Amino acid sequence: MTTSAASRETRRQLRHWGRHAESYDTKIAKVEGTMLAGTREWIGERATGRVLEVAIGGGRSLPYYRDDVSLVGVDLSPEMLTIARRRADELGRDVDLHEGDAENLPFADSSFDTVVCALALCSIPRPQIAVAEMARVVVPGGSVVIVDHVRSSVPVIRAGQWMLERFTIPLQGEHLTRRHLDEVTAAGLSVVEDERLRSGSVERIHAVRPAR
Template identity: 50%
Template sequence: MTARDQDLRTQKIWARDAPHYDGWMRRFDRLMLRGGRDRLCERAHGRVLEVAVGTGLNLPHYPKGTDLTGVDLSPDMLARARVRAADLGVDATLSEASATRLPFPDGSFDTVVCALALCCIPDDRAAVAEMHRVLAPGGTLLLIDHVISHRFAVRTLQRAIEPLMLKLADDHQLRRPLHLVREAGFSVVERERYSFGVIERLVAVKSGQE
């Protein structure tokens, strides 16, 4: 499948799911994230980029006055994010772009945020590499996602549902972003796993020598 074909498939999936997404995620957040958005976004500083901003569920959790840019491949999700930003009075630049082809020069941001999105990006390695590229030296990556659990029973269930979730939503159940973050050249300075090992939150820093 070409990159263009994959983009079209992704947009079709989110056009279908956008009307229901917030309801699903409110339940997921309550049961699994348990304040994870707050703990993630409160660390954002300087020029901030949120990759795969979706419907903007993170917008209320950023510090007031955050210089925020958000991108998403789905115009349907972005439309809802723009409404949410307006309702909250949040000044954010929201535009359509692929996580694997970010339309920004090297070193454009001080913080990059990605929340519950790498699981649905087909080329997660390329996405993490792009996050590293657009961060300024010394910049911070803030990442939270569902990952393969370290608990055998949970991991077995994840393996069982993986084919269905990939077919329905390109939603990978068995990934571990930690390894990609290190491979891209980040230094992981904070790591938290909880909710039966399914949720992982990472704080990582790009070398200040680049």
């Protein structure tokens, strides 16, 4: 995908989340109660120190972070960030929120102890660049924690995902048959946990940036 094509895709994502920010919570809550059960807890257990959540959205992970972490969030959509701010206020949670693109994170190299990305690489136009950016901003020895729905390891389910993509990609930029493990290793990260659930259609990855 060229830079100009990626820019068009990014603008489309910005428009999409502007329209659907308020309805996303209801939609994803149902999925998290079934297919993604335990996902937010799994993330929170692995996030320590100064934490960046990439594509924080409406802040659904906020209740699951430890009290002693210093939390920063970035998202493309100002509408989603408004929801995240509201949720943080309701929780009494201190979080530093920024508007920004996952493919060009507005942070210096080696700024965070942990970088989290939950359920977002499926719709980021160039996920390999986003993962490389996560690897850039995490400290040597720090963790990158990724959870997403991916292509199933079961052929019949994978075929169904492919069919659904004929609609989800043009309508909302959502890919169902991506998998991000190769992008993680290509970014120079070392995988310490790789778990696939729900017939292989959900993947949890915990990787570490090698220390110098």
